[in-house]
Amino acid sequence: MLRLSFPSRNLSNFSAIAPLTRKLLWKPLLIQRAQTSRYQSTKVINENTTPFTTEELKQSQLERIKGLGPLVSKLPTRLIPYAELMRLEKPVGTWLLYLPCSWAILIAAMQTSAPLLSTVGMLGIFGVGAVIMRGAGCTINDLFDRNLDDKVIRSVQRPIASGRITPKQASVFLAGQTAVGMGILSLLPAQCWWLGLASLPIVFTYPLFKRFTYYPQAALSACFNWGAMLGFPAMGVLDWSTMIPLYCGSFLWCMIYDTIYAHQDKAFDIKAGIKSTALAWGSNTKKISYALATTQFGLLTWAAASSGVMLGPGFIGGLSIFAYRVFSMIKNVNLDSPKDCWRAFTGNIQTGLYFSYALFFDYILRLIGIL
Structure with a gap:
């Protein structure tokens, strides 16, 4: 070498x-x-x-x-396993957690004509919260799955499964992450507190679902898209007629991309007794995903109509790009290729960002009085 x-x-x-x-x-x-x-x-x-x-x-x-990349690799050696426990070297999950939050914040900002500074500030707070809470979710997942991760080649080197962090150390670290997350939640309006706390039971238990149901992706989607509701009260709006369809549309998007993600490990999952929608749907995955995507975009249109942002040029263009990329992903992904499944999965970051940019564009148009 x-x-x-x-x-x-x-x-x-x-x-x-x-x-x-x-x-x-x-x-x-x-x-x-x-x-x-x-x-x-x-x-x-x-x-x-x-x-x-x-x-x-x-x-x-x-x-x-x-x-690890050039950033995580430069951390002190003793901190690297904790960074890996949070998946800081793989920010795709943080982005996918954050994007529905950004949609909710931007739609609510348009409803209230919120000042630019407060909107950007709230986007920043949710961004930090996404890093912390996604990290906490990964820690919980690795604690529960430490006796399963060593049976899947993709996860065999995770910090707990490989012995670089003990379960006790991970539990202490989780307590710290949860405390920081609660601190971030305390920065939000009081209406957010009960809604945020309501998500904790599913956040702390979703890793268990793969043991007894073929639909653990439903549990993950339920907690992973909670920000699609939380963003509204954060901006001073409690509009259930918009919050619910936006949340459900985000839920279905997560079901699609996380099922594709699960196809990476299906050969190992069968041997290890791990259940997933990838195994439940099998060769019907694409057909079911097409149906979910169609429903997803119907729900997003419903949310836009309910909130009064449907006629914005950003929303129309952004949703069109969103739909094109999701349907193309479903069509083109090779579900028997782990590398291609990972490529398709990570491509959802850009897909969701296009929609965020589009909503931000409409928000700026509304601020300056054009929309």
């Missing part, structure tokens, strides 16, 4: 090429660390009991290290 190194006494002579050197070095060095101390520190993955070969475990370890 290529590794560049210089005697320490001469490092100052290379200051001019330091940025280039860092770019060349960081990935090879991370891989080297994966092959030495970090791999050897794994406590739970035992070659005599794991269903995977030594080469498969080494490859999964290398992929984990490569996936």
